[in-house]
Amino acid sequence: MSTSPAASAPQPQATLATPFTYAVFRAIWIASVVSNIGTWMQNVAGVWLVTTLTTSALLVALMQTATSLPSFLLSMPAGAIGDLVDRRKLLLVTQGFMGVVAFGLGALTLLGEISALGVLAFTFLLGIGAALNAPIWQTVTTELVPRPVLPFAITLNGVSNNIARAMGPAIGGVIIAYYSPGWVFLLNGISFVATWLVVYRWRRPAEISSGPAENFIGALRAGMRYVQYSPAIYAVLVRTFGFSFGASAMWALLSVVTARRLHLSSGSYGVLLSWLGAGAITGALLMGRAGHRLNFNQRVLLGTLVFVGTNVALALVPSEYGLFPVMFLSGIAWLMVMTSFSTTVQLHVPKWVQARVVSMYMLVFQAGLSVGSIVWGELADRVSLQTALLGAAGWMLLSMTLALPFPMRQPEGLDLTPAENWPDPAVEGEAIDPDDGPVVVMIEYQVPAADQPAFRQAVERLTRLRLRDGALRAGVFTDVARPEQITEFFYVATWGEHQRQHHRFTREDQAVEAQVRQFHTNSEPPRVTHFLAFPRTPNVEVATPFETMEGQQ
Incomplete structure (x- = not known):
């Protein structure tokens, strides 16, 4: 298979169909459609099988825990691993692992040798595979299509899951009714094999090493530090939690509305979910045709407003027929909001930290859904179903105000390719071990007094970049004897970490650095000095990051 998006990249403006040309x-x-259908079939069959094997409601409820708990435990480690190893190889491992688990569960079920606890154990193993697989599967899209096409590719990924949500439970239910859940598990295993073969045929170019290799713990720290000092990513995470916390009421209470408030059967519940899936697919088509008319911030606000109406309708609309158009619009809004979040995250993050940031986004999203489900479910039990749904509607209306302190930034025009513009410092004597440190870097500028207020604003952005890319402390000092001489400094734990800073610096960051350097009036470039701990201290333990100097946040 060809792996270079540029090889056959179409020149006209991208549409929803453009990603399929690659x-x-x-x-x-x-x-992914086949695999997602298998996963939804598996979910239905697993819950049904446990229901028939035990009378314990707790064991049935634990099926959801067995599915979601691995995501909480492994999402961030999976992101770190995804940025450290070859993503294609990791996908082969995870898809193969899940295939083996599904085949094992299917065989034991058909032989009549499975118990309710056994189903839980196999479901937990599948959850581990899914948790390790998810961040990589999300980020691999960026390698398959060029940047202008990426928003449409991410939208199509959302469509894939909604097609599976509409088809998987129905197919699984038919197989369970006429045959056995064991056959569903085997078909799910076959879907993993099909995905494994497709990934195996993908000839991903070998990655060129950029700087000293990171270790696992260091990679986790780097990912969290990147989010902490990236306002665009931090804003998405806050908005994601606000939305998913409120939207969780629909997912958690829809079945309760169907059964207890409207007194309908499980078939009606399935029909409502089908309307939701149809809306999501329609939303993809609408975004493909007219999505460019709204920026990501406007899409999230519009989608949140729709979900305000969704929760109100679930609380008050008296018939299922009145809920059909509500669920259809909710599907459109769901896809619009989730693709806006996902696209914003992936387009604002360079490749070296992409899987880690995506894993944190997924963790925050799942946390919002999980915590929200507990809160709204408890409120429905203790007060009333209507109160819980109207409370969720009020929360979502309030969450729209988050757009003021946490606006979502547009990614158009960002150039996140490595700048590679930092020359390696001259080193006298023996080579420096990557674990030697700490390291202090000082950069001296000559800035006239009249330009210093503007310089200060510009250097604050650069300071944030230093902290984001690995510095434990950063700041700016003025020489009291020569006020026009200003020294920027940043403190890094090891020499290897400083070398990684060189390779993490993007062309977008280079533009920020250029804005700072334009205030330098000396004919010579700013003087850069590197200081290494004396005597050299190998294997320095990474300290807890210091806060920046006051006024440099």
Whole structure:
């Protein structure tokens, strides 16, 4: 398979169909549809099988825990691993692992040798595979299509899951009714094999090493530090939690509304979910045609407003027929909001930290859904169903105000390719071990007094970049004897970490640095000095990051 998006990149403006012109994306997207259908079939069959094997409601409820708990435990480690190892190889491992687990569960079920606890154990193992797989599967899309096409590719990934949500439970239910859940598990195993074969055929170019290799713990720290000092990413995470916390009421209480308030059967519940899935697919088509008319911030606000109405309708609309158009619009809004969050995250993050940031986004999203489900469910039990749904509507209306302190920034025009503009410092004597440190870097500028207020504003952005890319402390000092001489400094734990800073610096960051340097009036470039701990201290333990100097946040 060809792996270079540029090889056949169409020149006209991208549309929703454009990602399908790239052979690898097309193959992997089809495989994801098949795999997602298998996963939804598995979910239905697993819950049904446990229901028939035990009378314990707790064991049935634990099926959801077995599915979601691995995501809480492994999402961030999975992101770190995804940025440290070859993503194609990791996908082969995770897809193969899940295939083996599904085949094992299917065989034991058909042989009549499975128990309720056994189903829980196998479901937990599948959850581990899914948790390790998810951040990589999200980020691999960026390697399959060029940046202008990426928003449409991410939208199509959302469509894939909604097609599976509409088809998987229905297919699984038919197989369970006429045959056995064991056959569903085997079919799910086959879906993993199909995906494994597609990934195996993908000839991903070998990555060129950029700087000293990170260790696992250091990679986790780097990912969290990147989010902490990236306002665009931090804003998305806050908005994601606000939305998912309120939207969780629909997912958690829809079945209760169907059964207890409207007194309908499980078939009606399935029909309502089908309307939701149809809305999501329609939303993808609408975004493909007219999505450019709204920026990501406007899409999230509009989608949140729709969900305000969704929760109100679930609380007050007296018939299922009145809820059909509500669920359809909710599906459109869900896809619009989730693709806006996901696209914003992926387009604002360079490749070296992409899987880690995506894993944190997924963790925050799942946390919002999980905590929200508990809160709204408890409120429904203690007060009333209507009160819980109206409370969720009020929360979502209030969450729209988050757009003021946490606006979502547009990613158009960002150039996140590595700048590689920092020359390696001259080193006298023996080579420096990557674990030697700490390291202090000082950069001296000559800035006239009249320009210093503007310089200060510009250097604050650069300071944040230093902290984001690995510095434990950063700041700016003025020479009291020569007020026009200003020294920027940043403190890094090891020499290897400083070398990684060189390779993390992007062309977008280079533009920020250029804005700072334009205030330098000396004919010579700013003087850069590197200081290493004396005597050299190998294997310095990474300290807890210091706060920046006051006024440099």
